[in-house]
Amino acid sequence: MEHLTILYRGPLASCDYDCPYCPFAKRRDTPDQLRADRAALARFTSWIQAQDHPISVLFTPWGEGVVRSWYREALIRLSHLPHVERVAIQTNLSHRTSWTSDADLSTLALWTTYHPGQVPHERFLTKTRDLTARGVRYSVGVVGQPEHLSAARRLRTELPSEVYLWVNAAEGRTYTDAEAADWTSIDPLFAQSRHPHPSRGLPCRTGDSVISVDGDGTVRRCHFVPTVLGNLYDDSFRSALTPRPCPLDLCDCHIGYVHLEPLGLYDTFANGILERIPHL
Numbered sequence: 001m002e003h004l005t006i007l008y009r010g011p012l013a014s015c016d017y018d019c020p021y022c023p024f025a026k027r028r029d030t031p032d033q034l035r036a037d038r039a040a041l042a043r044f045t046s047w048i049q050a051q052d053h054p055i056s057v058l059f060t061p062w063g064e065g066v067v068r069s070w071y072r073e074a075l076i077r078l079s080h081l082p083h084v085e086r087v088a089i090q091t092n093l094s095h096r097t098s099w100t101s102d103a104d105l106s107t108l109a110l111w112t113t114y115h116p117g118q119v120p121h122e123r124f125l126t127k128t129r130d131l132t133a134r135g136v137r138y139s140v141g142v143v144g145q146p147e148h149l150s151a152a153r154r155l156r157t158e159l160p161s162e163v164y165l166w167v168n169a170a171e172g173r174t175y176t177d178a179e180a181a182d183w184t185s186i187d188p189l190f191a192q193s194r195h196p197h198p199s200r201g202l203p204c205r206t207g208d209s210v211i212s213v214d215g216d217g218t219v220r221r222c223h224f225v226p227t228v229l230g231n232l233y234d235d236s237f238r239s240a241l242t243p244r245p246c247p248l249d250l251c252d253c254h255i256g257y258v259h260l261e262p263l264g265l266y267d268t269f270a271n272g273i274l275e276r277i278p279h280l
Helices: 031-050 069-079 098-102 121-134 146-158 177-184 265-272
Strands: 004-009 055-059 084-091 108-113 137-143 165-168 210-214 218-222 225-231
Touching (some): 055 069, 069 084, 108 121, 121 137, 121 146, 146 165, 146 177
Parallel strands (some): 004 055, 055 084, 084 108, 137 165
Antiparallel strands (some): 210 218, 218 225
16 A cells, blocks of 8 residues: 555544534543543554554544643654654644654644634744744644634734645635635635535545544545445455545535545645645
């Protein structure tokens, strides 16, 4: 196998933020649920370590993972494996950033999201400045809610110019051209997020060189297609890997549509696909 990209989402569903647009806001996992998540992540990390082909991993937890020690430990451990080309995680950056000093920064990357109203501006900006000083590779993003526009503009002026600030279209929201122009002035790639992408029948890398894995090791082509391809831990998924078209009418999430081949986003994001850093 030349290279396999894995999107991993374990049982964790708890978050320390209370964003009104998120169903997992301020949700708490029970101690048993946290133990199950930790065990599932340890099993997954051990499987990655045992492989002998190139792998990249993006952790996409429903909740906030990096506040949990086992996610930090997994990121550090995986970053040092010679066959892991990239390990990244989606995070609200509410955690301390000093743990990154133990990781291989040529492999580690962070997909960070700024949630105005959940964290003071200066606190979040201080975290990004620390990441920059440490040499950590990261992107920053916001959800394109109207009430976030001024905060996003301010953040764009205060972030280093080389740090990409992406904007996710708010779920279910229709943007006028004027509104879209405001967000595009912050994120030149906002057009990719503004409208869901028609995807049925289009070639997509998911299910071939990209897979989704849950805490039990169940493998699907992506998070959004429920069809099971097999299981990671008995290798039954490998025989199911093949180029295939998308079976859905629309794809409206970056971690899905970035793999749609006709969009050409592998060229746009080059080696920053998982952490959402374009080659602009």
